[in-house]
Amino acid sequence: MKPSIPKGTRDFNPEQVIKRSYIFDVIKDVFQRFGYQPIETPSMENLSTLTGKYGEEGDKLLFKVLNNGDYLVKADKEALGQRDSTKLTPSIAKRGMRYDLTVPFARYVVMHRNEINFPFKRYQIQPVWRADRPQKGRYQEFYQCDADIVGSDSLVFEAEYVLIFDQVFDQLGMEVTIKLNNRKILAGIASLFDIEAHFVDLTVAIDKLDKIGPEKVSDELRKKGISETAIRGIEDLLKTPHYDKIKEVLRDDPIGSKGIEEIDNVLKYLEGIEIKNNVEVDITLARGLNYYTGCILEVKSDEFEIGSLCGGGRYDDLTGNFGMKGVSGVGISFGAARIYDVMEALDKFPALSEGVLKVIVVALDDACHLFGFKITDTLRLAGINAEIYPSPVKLKKQMKYANDRSIPFAIIIGSDEMESGKLVFKNMTTGEQQKLSLESIKSKLKE
């Protein structure tokens, strides 16, 4: 049997795990600096918690977990008879795999409402699963890194998210543009052209502007039955989408001007703060997901052509689906896999010392091996990552292993060294070697 893994999933080798942990650690540190606390939720949720939260397309992409035991006993007989997979599923699979971190968070907040001090700031770094067709850069299992706050409608958090993005990417050594918009501005545009009923169509079409250009956006709107007057007006706005112009245009629209007021408030908080990356209001930013109702945020790389690295926004009714109405939430999500890909492509990862093996002990016979075992442990207790080659085989074989694993130093022990207490200490990079006491070697390794 030749082993394989499911399509769309990946193994991570040591180098990849360490690089990814580095990204997670930077994000986690910044989240904590801003007062966010970690939670974790189960990988499996009740399917009823997940279904209907991500649109019809999302429901199809949920991984469902088969009930255990003799599941056919409780299977929907009618659905079975009709061979109707969709209808059968709820009766044979009551659990589903986490699709994102937002819905589980909303569920968590409602379940634990009595233990939580609101406003509640939480972060969560866990994998999610989606049955997307596997393709380059898109996987069925991937990590999300989310920070959300629930129980406050203060715009201070939108401003903080701009700072969080700025500080994370500054620390990662990446250059990005942080884009800001407000769904109320898009609603204002819809109201301006009397197409409120087409608000979702409008956001979905504008969301594609980057990819397909303004003409095709117009085509999409036309297909949805929007009038030519409205389309021409929208085209005109999108061609030169300056914030000042839209402020002027929407001045008297109740909902649009509210959106502008919110954006201006966010900008006021940021005034006078040194931000290393670009921040811009982009009225063509729409963010596909429909549950956003206020500010929306997105981060794009300035150095590498790739989709957005982060997204986020405000949703006025985060927990309504679970029976807790009128609670405002705002949150952001880092796409760790894309950030990894950009850093890898642009060679941005620093030399990561986490877990790097510093020294290998090489023994030339059985007695030296026993002696070397104790020395290795002494080094480890001094905080040095050290190992002994498992057996006193030929020196050449042991050195080859040390080279293949890029271990920077080796200690070589023969019977002379054991007797004199002066051990051969070899720099594997330069090839240089000296005879030193264990104490001197220890201090050299701790340098």
Next chain:
Amino acid sequence: MKPSIPKGTRDFNPEQVIKRSYIFDVIKDVFQRFGYQPIETPSMENLSTLTGKYGEEGDKLLFKVLNNGDYLVKADKEALGQRDSTKLTPSIAKRGMRYDLTVPFARYVVMHRNEINFPFKRYQIQPVWRADRPQKGRYQEFYQCDADIVGSDSLVFEAEYVLIFDQVFDQLGMEVTIKLNNRKILAGIASLFDIEAHFVDLTVAIDKLDKIGPEKVSDELRKKGISETAIRGIEDLLKTPHYDKIKEVLRDDPIGSKGIEEIDNVLKYLEGIEIKNNVEVDITLARGLNYYTGCILEVKSDEFEIGSLCGGGRYDDLTGNFGMKGVSGVGISFGAARIYDVMEALDKFPALSEGVLKVIVVALDDACHLFGFKITDTLRLAGINAEIYPSPVKLKKQMKYANDRSIPFAIIIGSDEMESGKLVFKNMTTGEQQKLSLESIKSKLKE
């Protein structure tokens, strides 16, 4: 709709996540000190990779993931007609959730054999899923922390695992006994009483000795058709299971004496090394799992009545199932959930400062809030975990939030403070407050 989570799963609140991370970090640090490197494998494996690896009982406890799309099209028609769940499963679920970290590791080694330098030391800290009946302290999703080495039969690793256990539990402040045995000793006992054919029955029965006592072990053996002579002999051995006695008894048994030689070799490596916890050879240690073939290890708490905290052992043919024969492996696993429960019960967790919010900024009006926002960011850029209360509501409400979240310090800003630049700095524990410049506050917070 009242939200809930599947039986046997858990949410982790911030305190729990931080405490658990502390345990993971200690284990990870020690693994790295010994030269182990991290890998990660997908949560979902092909069901064919998992099936048949954990015995019949294990197969039942695997979570299977329903195929996406119209899965009934490819369903086994005969099984459907017969309403045979077990027979139907392979045709509608090709993926299963990871049941442990050992089988995925073996699969990884075979798939990546050409990129790996052997001997390969890897650690892996990831959740696993088992459809066990949920009960107190037993969950369907839990973390395993494993370190394994593949491609060497050196007993140096068994000795290292004793040190790893010792150093981890020493760092965690727990007192444990590290037990050591060898399956070849058990095989020797079987051979001594001419019951080689009953070797598995023997290990399974001895494995229960702790729980059910020697009489019931004899009953179990009797049920399996083992002769009274053999049972009496085994009972006699188990009553005073001294290592010296068993050494004497098995001296001339080829397999048993090999087991003793291996144990003695492990002990020789450990001679003269200061070990903080108890280490003992326990010939009644059996470890239920059948794939172990050499040394076996187990860790028990000396302070708290609970099952084993860790287990491990040598398996001569780790990767044989995946077509790579004759490769020896040895590994250990930490049960993080049990370790957590013991530490919690005995109040062993230190005060954990990770991610603790150090200070909250409290503003008394809108202008102060804008000013406070900038101050908060200055503190954060100085490495201090800080937040501003989202809006300038009544002082009392802001202070209540600070108290509820146990934030140790508050900075209070009114218009006087804004003008003078001397801010009110309050110690939330003592209630003491002073007027200080931002610079002085910064240094106090960094102390």
